[in-house]
Amino acid sequence: MKLPPLVTLCLSLAFAPMLFAATAQDHAALQQKLTKTLGIEITSLTESPVPGLLQAVTSHGIFYVSPDGGKLLQGTMYDLNDGMNNLTESAMAKPRLEKLKPFEDQMLVYKAKNEKHVVTVFTDITCGYCRKLHSQMKDYNDLGITVRYLAYPRSGVPSKVADEMESIWCAKDPQKAMDDAKSGKSVASTTCDADVAAQYRLGVSFGISGTPSLVLEDGTMLPGYLPPEQLNQALSRIN
Numbered sequence: 518m519k520l521p522p523l524v525t526l527c528l529s530l531a532f533a534p535m536l537f538a539a540t541a542q543d544h545a546a547l548q549q550k551l552t553k554t555l556g557i558e559i560t561s562l563t564e565s566p567v568p569g570l571l572q573a574v575t576s577h578g579i580f581y582v583s584p585d586g587g588k589l590l591q592g593t594m595y596d597l598n599d600g601m602n603n604l605t606e607s608a609m610a611k612p613r614l615e616k617l618k619p620f621e622d623q624m625l626v627y628k629a630k631n632e633k634h635v636v637t638v639f640t641d642i643t644c645g646y647c648r649k650l651h652s653q654m655k656d657y658n659d660l661g662i663t664v665r666y667l668a669y670p671r672s673g674v675p676s677k678v679a680d681e682m683e684s685i686w687c688a689k690d691p692q693k694a695m696d697d698a699k700s701g702k703s704v705a706s707t708t709c710d711a712d713v714a715a716q717y718r719l720g721v722s723f724g725i726s727g728t729p730s731l732v733l734e735d736g737t738m739l740p741g742y743l744p745p746e747q748l749n750q751a752l753s754r755i756n
Contacts, residue, residue, distance in 0.1 A: 547562060548562050557576045560575060577722060613738065616722065620715075625665070625685070625686065626663065626666075629659075636733060637665045637667060638666055639720045642682060652699070653745055662745070668685075668713045679713050684706050685704055686711035688705070729741065729742055737755070
């Protein structure tokens with residue numbers, strides 16, 4: 518028997534919360550399975566751009582998983598109908614900005630007087646291109662680009678470099694200590710509550726594998742060094 522349209526609508530509205538609850542429960546169970554199996558934190562689990570495939574934002578980047586949790590994919594997804602738009606990178610942009618906020622008071626900031634843009638740079642004091650970027654700090658600042666540093670010791674944590682970077686963050690004058698370290702000078706060893714390990718783990722969750730890595734104002738990430746003018750152009754395109 519065919520039901521009247523109004524009755525069909527009422528039934529649909531009545532069962533909608535039940536369907537949503539079931540989906541939420543399924544996602545929660547799948548998140549627990551992924552966490553247990555992979556040993557990583559699952560920040561969110563949502564529909565991916567590919568129908569029938571879920572997108573998991575994790576502490577180690579984005580994964581794609583089948584709804585039953587039986588199949589897992591790791592890689593970059595592109596939209597061929599939208600100029601090879603990097604969908605994986607776009608999906609990470611907003612979570613990156615949200616994750617950066619709690620670290621703002623830990624950042625070592627080189628502020629531009631006439632600030633137009635803000636870039637967060639994951640840096641390592643032993644990295645050649647990190648030193649090159651730092652040597653041009655005045656040029657970035659003169660273009661209105663504020664540079665905010667977070668520590669990403671490439672040798673991991675714990676390590677000698679991680680300890681040296683903690684000494685920079687804990688120095689009486691962290692900027693001078695960073696200037697010295699980036700120019701090859703030694704920095705006096707000291708400790709404090711600066712959490713270099715947490716900064717490093719944040720970089721890992723962003724998918725960083727090398728330094729410098731730049732997080733722009735819209736949350737997109739540029740791996741590697743960019744000269745001041747090129748970085749300014751990249752920033753101007755997103756505003």
